[in-house]
Amino acid sequence: MRLTVIGATGGIGKEVVRQALERGHEVTAAVRDPDGLPAGLRERAEVVRADVLDPDALAPLVKGRDAVISALGTRTRGPDTIQADGARSEVAAMTAAGVRRLLLVGAAGAVDDPADGPFTRYAVKPLLQRILRDNFLDLAEGEEIVRRSDLDWTIVRPPRLLDRPGKGAYRSAVGGLVRGGRSIARADVATALLDFVGNTGTHRKAVGIAD
Numbered sequence: 001m002r003l004t005v006i007g008a009t010g011g012i013g014k015e016v017v018r019q020a021l022e023r024g025h026e027v028t029a030a031v032r033d034p035d036g037l038p039a040g041l042r043e044r045a046e047v048v049r050a051d052v053l054d055p056d057a058l059a060p061l062v063k064g065r066d067a068v069i070s071a072l073g074t075r076t077r078g079p080d081t082i083q084a085d086g087a088r089s090e091v092a093a094m095t096a097a098g099v100r101r102l103l104l105v106g107a108a109g110a111v112d113d114p115a116d117g118p119f120t121r122y123a124v125k126p127l128l129q130r131i132l133r134d135n136f137l138d139l140a141e142g143e144e145i146v147r148r149s150d151l152d153w154t155i156v157r158p159p160r161l162l163d164r165p166g167k168g169a170y171r172s173a174v175g176g177l178v179r180g181g182r183s184i185a186r187a188d189v190a191t192a193l194l195d196f197v198g199n200t201g202t203h204r205k206a207v208g209i210a211d
């Protein structure tokens with residue numbers, strides 16, 4: 001498959017690029033700073049410096065691709081619009097280019113779900129949603145923009161992200177969150193994103209994943 005990865009220099013994005021190349025996919029990495037990708041990945045992928053928040057700049061990078069994977073995120077707390085602005089750009093660029101398949105990284109902590117246990121529902125998530133209030137508001141707006149589009153989207157919602165080697169396996173829940181799911185390696189989030197690219201059962205659905 002021909003894939004475009006947005007947010008390719010982040011922890012999940014790098015893993016998406018690496019694993020996609022290992023699976024034999026053709027990868028275009030849309031980045032602000034090519035040096036943010038390891039040299040071994042830059043040599044094997046098509047790396048393009050672009051403002052991914054500009055749909056006119058992004059459209060040529062998604063045209064003719066089988067899917068777009070967005071791992072955009074922010075490393076700061078406080079008001080931000082990168083998720084919403086990124087979603088607007090992705091939807092506009094893909095619509096203009098005639099590309100339908102979009103996979104987007106969300107967050108399990110941002111939503112309440114029947115799969116949450118009492119401690120998670122009444123203690124963990126209220127605290128997390130206070131601490132990350134601005135980030136989660138931006139994420140929710142971005143998700144809503146994607147949901148209102150005509151694209152074949154999938155929103156993938158992991159819990160706490162870990163920097164450790166991936167297991168190459170994960171649990172998933174289409175339309176909800178994974179019961180008892182507390183964490184997952186960034187590498188396994190990438191594995192799930194790539195697994196879901198061709199999975200029509202995840203079209204226009206949010207999917208929870210966890211160890």
